[in-house]
Amino acid sequence: MYPEDLRYSQQHEWVRREGNRVRVGITDYAQQELGDVVFVDLPQEGTTLQSGEAFAAVESVKAVSDIYAPVSGRVVEVNQDLADRPELVNQDPYGAGWIAVLEMENPAELDELLDAEQYRELLER
Amino acid sequence: MTGYQLKGSFPLIFERGAPGRRGYRLPPLDVPEQPIEALIPDRHQRTNPPALPEVSEPEAVRHFVGLSRRNYGVDVGFYPLGSCTMKYNPKINEEVAALPGFARLHPYQPEETVQGALELMYNLERYLCEIAGLSRATLQPAAGAHGELLGLMIMRAYHESRGEGHTRREVLVPDSAHGTNPASAAMCGYRVVEVQSNARGGVDVAALRALVGPKTAGLMLTNPNTLGLFEEDILEIARLVHDAGGLLYYDGANANAILGICRPGDMGFDIVHFNLHKTFSTPHGGGGPGSGPIAVREELVPFLPVPTVERDGDRYYLDFDRPQSVGRIKGFYGNFGMMVRAYAYIRTMGAAGLKAASEQAVINANYLMKRLAPLFDVAVDRYCKHEFVLSGRRYKRLGVRTLDIAKRLLDYGIHAPTVYFPLIVEEALMIEPTETETKETLDEFARVMEQIVREIEEDPDLVRNAPHETPVRRLDEARAARQPDLCFCAPASSTVGEVNAGGGGRTDG
Numbered sequence: 001m002y003p004e005d006l007r008y009s010q011q012h013e014w015v016r017r018e019g020n021r022v023r024v025g026i027t028d029y030a031q032q033e034l035g036d037v038v039f040v041d042l043p044q045e046g047t048t049l050q051s052g053e054a055f056a057a058v059e060s061v062k063a064v065s066d067i068y069a070p071v072s073g074r075v076v077e078v079n080q081d082l083a084d085r086p087e088l089v090n091q092d093p094y095g096a097g098w099i100a101v102l103e104m105e106n107p108a109e110l111d112e113l114l115d116a117e118q119y120r121e122l123l124e125r
Numbered sequence: 126m127t128g129y130q131l132k133g134s135f136p137l138i139f140e141r142g143a144p145g146r147r148g149y150r151l152p153p154l155d156v157p158e159q160p161i162e163a164l165i166p167d168r169h170q171r172t173n174p175p176a177l178p179e180v181s182e183p184e185a186v187r188h189f190v191g192l193s194r195r196n197y198g199v200d201v202g203f204y205p206l207g208s209c210t211m212k213y214n215p216k217i218n219e220e221v222a223a224l225p226g227f228a229r230l231h232p233y234q235p236e237e238t239v240q241g242a243l244e245l246m247y248n249l250e251r252y253l254c255e256i257a258g259l260s261r262a263t264l265q266p267a268a269g270a271h272g273e274l275l276g277l278m279i280m281r282a283y284h285e286s287r288g289e290g291h292t293r294r295e296v297l298v299p300d301s302a303h304g305t306n307p308a309s310a311a312m313c314g315y316r317v318v319e320v321q322s323n324a325r326g327g328v329d330v331a332a333l334r335a336l337v338g339p340k341t342a343g344l345m346l347t348n349p350n351t352l353g354l355f356e357e358d359i360l361e362i363a364r365l366v367h368d369a370g371g372l373l374y375y376d377g378a379n380a381n382a383i384l385g386i387c388r389p390g391d392m393g394f395d396i397v398h399f400n401l402h403k404t405f406s407t408p409h410g411g412g413g414p415g416s417g418p419i420a421v422r423e424e425l426v427p428f429l430p431v432p433t434v435e436r437d438g439d440r441y442y443l444d445f446d447r448p449q450s451v452g453r454i455k456g457f458y459g460n461f462g463m464m465v466r467a468y469a470y471i472r473t474m475g476a477a478g479l480k481a482a483s484e485q486a487v488i489n490a491n492y493l494m495k496r497l498a499p500l501f502d503v504a505v506d507r508y509c510k511h512e513f514v515l516s517g518r519r520y521k522r523l524g525v526r527t528l529d530i531a532k533r534l535l536d537y538g539i540h541a542p543t544v545y546f547p548l549i550v551e552e553a554l555m556i557e558p559t560e561t562e563t564k565e566t567l568d569e570f571a572r573v574m575e576q577i578v579r580e581i582e583e584d585p586d587l588v589r590n591a592p593h594e595t596p597v598r599r600l601d602e603a604r605a606a607r608q609p610d611l612c613f614c615a616p617a618s619s620t621v622g623e624v625n626a627g628g629g630g631r632t633d634g
Contacts, residue, residue: 033551035528036603061602062545064304086607 001028003094007110008119009070014094015113018101022071022110025098026058026089029123034060037089040082043100047075051109056099058089071109073102129191132596138178138188139613148182195596197540198411203566205493207512207543207555208303208351210381210403211410212486217473218406218466227465232457236442242461243441247434249468254420256479257375257397258390262420263429265459269378269400272417273309273345275430276396278451279421280343280372281313282428286449293342293370299328301352301547303378306345315342322549326352326505328362337369347376348392349383349510351547351555353490363393372396372425377417380404381559382487382510385480395422405467416463430454485560486511489567493558496571500578504550512557514550525581525588527552532599533580533591537573 006014012030015022031037041057049055054066055075078100082088089097104110114122129135161170180188198204204211222228230242250262266272277296284293296310299320307317318336323329327350337344344366348356356362366373375394381404383389389397401416402409409415421429431450432443443458474482487510494503494513501515517527531541531554543555558567580587592598 038603038606059606061606063548087603 002116002119004116006094007070007113007115008122009068009113010122011068013067013070015070015110016094017107017110020107021076021101021103022073023098023101024067024070025093026067027119028093030065031090031093031097034058034065035062036060037086040079040086040089040099042078042080042082043075045075045078049073049075049102058086067099069102070113071102071107072105074105075100076103077101129187129194131194132594134597135191137613138180138185139176141184141188142178142180144179146179146181148180148185196411199561202538202540203558203562203570204540205542205556205558205570206540207353207514207557208378208546209409209543210378210400210511210557210559211540212381212403212406212559213561214406214408214466215470215473218469221469222462222465227462230461240441243434243443245468246458246461246464247436247441249464249471250418250434252468252471253399253418256380256384256388257394257399257420258388259394259397259420260423261426261429261433262418263433263459264416264418264464265430265453265455266417266419267455267460268413268415269398269403269417270305270309271415271454272398272400272419273305273374273376274312275417275451275454276374276398276419277309277313277315277343278454279396279419279425279428280374281315282449282451283372283425284342286428289370292339295340296342297333297336297344297366297371299346299350300549301326301350302345302347303351303376306347306376310345320344322352324505325357325507326350326354327356327358330358330361330365333362333365337365337371339370341366341369341371343372343374343395345374345376346394347379348389349379349512351379352505352514352550353379353382353509353512353555353557354505354507355382355510359392367393374398378403379511382483382512384483385476386483390420390422395425396420401463401467406470407463407466414460414463416460416467418459432458482560483511486558489558489560489562490556492564493556493567493571496567497556497574500574501554504553511559512555514547515554515556516550517552517554520578520581521552523581523585525585527554529588529591530554530577530581533577533588534573535592536594537576539570539573 006016008014008027012027013024014027015024037058037060039059043055047055049069049072051069051072053069055069056067058065058067079098081096082099091097199211199213226241230239236243246264250264253262254260266275281290284290294316295318296315297318297320298306298310299322301322310317320336321329321332346356348359350356363373372395373393375389375397377397377399380399397420399418401407401418402413407416427447427449428451430453431447432445433447435442435444471479490509490511490513494509497515501517502519504514504516517530527544531544534541545553546555547553577588
């Protein structure tokens with residue numbers, strides 16, 4: 001459930017590198033813990049973010065959780081499908097449930113994120 | 126289905142009756158009839174008749190009695206809703222609040238005709254100040270979160286009066302706090318900064334030390350906190366915040382644990398909030414209404430909202446002449462009926478009685494925690510105050526979540542505890558028995574929990590699919606939030622269908 005080609009943050013976001021950009025979503029573990037997602041508060045395109053800054057929020061039947069930028073950068077695309085179909089975050093967290101695409105400021109920040117193995121270890125702790 | 130059975134659905138009152146049916150008959154007019162056009166200008170006359178139910182008196186009575194039989198409240202059974210103090214509301218409160226001298230007052234009556242009401246407000250303020258250990262209070266806020274917002278407005282007014290309003294922009298909130306704390310701070314224009322908890326469930330003092338500074342407006346703290354634990358480092362926490370120039374705000378949600386035992390003012394809190402509907406036995410839930418008074422330290426008194434209730438010899442009066450006040454925050458003077466009930470409660474209990482109630486609430490919670498400890502993981506292994514938090518994480522591997530356990534409790538006629546809060550505990554169950562429950566009730570609850578755990582092990586589907594015995598089965602909470610169906614749309618066969626269809630259609634067929 002934790003694809004090898006992704007990088008992971010301690011706060012349960014995943015990133016997929018696409019050249020100088022990254023696609024960001026929340027992990028399968030995160031969506032399971034949140035339960036049924038009923039609303040995603042999406043960021044504005046063009047917003048500039050520091051790594052670790054809250055930029056979106058996912059609301060489930062249990063709680064509202066902030067989503068943090070795993071790397072610094074500018075929001076260049078957001079998943080508008082989530083406005084009508086927030087359940088995509090539950091159904092397909094690594095695919096159709098992506099949240100935003102960021103243009104990276106400093107790709108070296110990716111090295112600070114966890115790989116699949118390390119993320120699995122984090123969850124087992 | 127046309128009856129009012131306990132299970133399943135029955136029609137809305139708009140779907141009953143027949144055109145022209147009435148539950149009353151007016152006597153013939155004994156004055157000359159006037160044409161309506163002569164009395165009400167055209168533009169104010171409605172063109173369609175109002176969409177009112179047309180039913181007989183017994184139909185109306187059966188409908189509402191049918192609904193009332195489905196109510197669940199503390200008068201029906203055990204209600205261990207953590208962090209909400211669902212204590213029994215003594216009926217003498219209702220008797221006193223219904224006295225015509227209180228119940229039939231009008232807020233525009235001249236002061237000299239409402240001296241008793243003003244005296245009650247004046248005295249209640251004094252009692253709350255004595256319990257809080259602070260100087261003055263306002264009874265105006267209409268709910269807990271309303272009181273929080275007012276507390277923060279007073280905090281802001283204080284910093285502005287010292288020329289620091291524009292620099293002190295941050296409010297610190299522990300990660301275990303009620304969601305209303307950060308929400309109120311944000312509503313008041315503050316940036317919310319989260320403070321981590323430590324392994325003992327309290328505020329991490331080292332983390333707090335790193336966060337306080339010249340930007341700090343204040344810290345919002347619940348004590349005991351939402352884990353039901355007393356903040357052991359409260360004096361150090363208060364010193365850190367005060368040394369940095371900030372104020373300490375007390376969220377009174379859990380004040381039921383400390384009445385007459387310790388006072389927030391002595392702990393260093395500057396602004397103290399109470400919920401009359403939690404701690405002082407006024408109705409809670411189902412619309413209340415609530416009441417969230419705020420008490421403050423001497424330096425903050427000038428900022429209290431107007432009007433305050435003052436006394437001059439034997440005369441009580443409302444004082445609007447308070448130039449530094451944050452202004453009015455509620456129409457008239459707050460939810461007065463709640464003040465009467467809380468006053469009746471404080472007077473019937475007395476100082477010793479309030480202390481005994483808090484002690485009993487703490488003993489009940491600790492007893493129940495010990496009874497349930499073999500079945501669940503206790504979030505933090507310490508004596509608790511009036512409530513405690515368990516984790517249902519061990520049942521996840523059997524495919525049963527805390528939500529399922531909460532739903533199964535309903536089948537046994539018990540209100541579910543708070544679940545999934547506080548957020549820092551996985552699969553949390555937050556239980557607050559309150560002082561008003563007997564040992565027999567606590568034992569019965571423990572036996573039901575033991576039974577549910579046996580069911581999880583032997584027949585997890587029974588629990589996963591609960592509730593089975595309630596008027597409706599498990600509701601689809603996600604769909605209700607994703608596709609809310611907010612419009613009543615009468616079926617075509619209804620006698621009132623055409624009149625009522627004006628509200629719009631269903632969104633989901």
